[in-house]
Amino acid sequence: AAKAYILKTFGKEFYPSKPNVFGAKANAQDAHEAIRPTMLELPPKVVASYLSSDELKLYTLIWNRFLASQMAPQKSETVSIHFHVDEYTLKASGNRVLFKGFTEVYEDAKKEDDHILPALEEGQAIMPISMDGIQHFTQPPSRYSEAGLIKVLEEQGIGRPSTYAATIDTILKRNYVERKDKQFIPTDLGFAVVEFLTTHFEKFINTKFTASMEEDLDHIAQGTNFYEAVIHSFYDSFEKELYTAESAEKIELEAEKSGILCEKCGHDMVYKLGPYGKYLACSNFPDCRNIKSITVSTGVTCPKCKSHEILERKSKRGRVFYGCEGYPSCDFTMWDKPIDKTCPVCGSLMAEKVYKNGNKKEFCSNPDCETRPKRKPRTKKEDKE
Template structure:
């Protein structure tokens, strides 16, 4: 009996779906991603023939294609069940071409989650391949190829081989370079704060902050202003002139879009965007639980915050049964805000497929990281259907003469959604019982000098947020874009911060001076909007490509002639042991290395050793050098390795702990750098501030 063939993208997904459909009537196979693409060895776009793409079968996919053709030939029906987005639609289109399927045939099925009900429902509702969606993907692919394959060779010629430019990656690198320019150009501005400690007539403590003068908020700009205020308020009491009490609600968060998941996973779990998407893919495709493969979350690439009625009903039942009736936000009260930006598709937000599969109930089936991410997604979704949290806020205003000082107290009245989704240790700040007309005794005055901070460097989380706000790229592109610019060494990580390298700055300057339009934020965002219009069937894809290519062609002709070759070799004081010439730092395929200046006559090379200026705290002879693990994570080791096996993730400072004698290290967090003892049992009581990371410098 002839079976029905269902083709998906990944083997893991194929395994899960075949269990749902059963092997008796269905065969499920995987294409393992794309099967056709533009050739790697040449441009692959016929510019003279209206930008026709010259697709070929991808090298290495011969066996996969052969097997799919064999299965398709003996099947009565073929369903293409690739991912429900542009790339997935394009893969289905290419598969239809390879398997000689009629494009007008209803061979395309899609689903937002890998559950038995969703798969069977999709099988009953096949449709045609959506050519408009395919054309949007073709336009993106051809544009990226034209930019990449025509600008990159110029970089090879003028800078060095192996460099690349791209429609999204170059704009992203430019954002990071521009932020670095802002930081370097930033001039700190001095300002002061004045904190007061006071007591009520009952001896209870109250902390207040300077607000202003004569009912106006003012900034204290210098020490002269501070001294004037201190002189006026010294030895005087505070009069309580106003007490305002009110309740404030904090709205439950919306369920995750792709970008918000990447941001929250970075902020709450310290996951990179690449790691987040990799683990999310595993949860989406299926985890083995009690001898059953279960897709735990819905599709992971989405701009939408929409939730299906069925999912809402299931979450309602869970909240009412397990958390409490007063925690459920009545659906009638949940006003769905109209999404102001275009979304790529009609997907739901990212949510658990089975809300009753709580993170703790399936923890034993998940890896540590899978549990962390599933826990985040599950809690966010349940919280999105819960009541707001409510706080009682008490605002206190006091005066000394004409000067105003304020204090704020807060107390949680109802925890609402934070009962489920709360990743911070919040403490109530309770003010003592005070009435208008009371007098507070001034106990202590603390004037503090501060300086404004420059803008913070991008982290992966803040970069994803910025890319989304500017309309650059799509959910599926954020993680690979960040991975690409790190692998190309245009950008490097310092702690969690993304910093441009010298190479990244040079390449960005070349592109900005010669291809300004193509790394312009507005142009890139406009291009994303045009891709949306192609998908909606409003404009023809080849016209979009043609309009973009003409100025690119002109810019390339000028750039080849005008860009001067850049020598990136950096001369050092180290002498070549073979010929006596100075060694220079060169950029190679695998990063920086040292080579003789006299090349090619002298071919001496050696690895580049990045010394940090500190002796090894273990052998006291070798130098501490900065190294990178296979995954690119920075660590510190001894130059005498393997004789000395010292290794540390944090940078040794060369100092010794005055309490236990262990070596001291630099501990870098998002907000500060601290010098602490390397001994975990000792470092809690032995922390000192790094002078370059003063807490007093806060962003104004």
């Protein structure tokens, strides 16, 4: 079906000489089939009027990805252009697309940092439109996002797709990391735990051991190995290291000063780590038991009670949200960061979304505002289901 559709719609050059066949990843358990469209004759634009906005986005993603997976590869060439300006030579490097291939359908496959150069001829005079002087500094590796961390787990053969969500949930709940701007930032507790484990359990706290254990579990499931032998081999060495670790010196995390004085006794307030993240506590404990939650003001007045500010808060799972300072008397909350502007159409509070590339997008926080994309109403059949 895919071959016939590609040949009819795009032409024979868009179909590979041999059908594309993809092998399973090393850590895939093959418990689930891939999601495929049942009728390629129903492209997204044909069924758009029958689906809600979210349904259409999901169907488009599945339809495009499947079709692209059966198409010919993109062909491109790496090009370097040298511009001669007086005694100076400027160089630009990038790609020139010779044949679009599967990117004719799956536009998301193009990388954001691809530099597509126009077709030029040798000796052609180029008139600069503008000139910008940009200074670059060497940047450290970026912190892991959830998607980036899962990608590394896959590459290292750690865990299974069914365990990734639970793993991330665990490191958040135990306060080993904090989530900020969709990135994971290790806490002092996280650093201390890693230092202790790598010191006393070096053999087990490494990616090779974890991947090896995953293989052993697969062999047990397939009946090619016995769990007794695997457990016995593991505990022989683990028991010795566990005994050594139990007698190790306890790690005391140094309290971090906040620069804030306790309003009850005048001593320094320090940062403490609780079940729901950091909070402020008096350093004069137990004589003074004053504690305070850590709040970050947005400088935006609550649109519901109009008497308190909206503060940045954290949920039990570490996700940042924004709520009224007057809680519980005012229960206003929102997920997106509020800004001190009102919607010109409905007068509601405006919000801001910041993307990975630093770009910002302002939008109305009112989901019913006519400036927001409308979701198609559910049918009676959908409601029954």
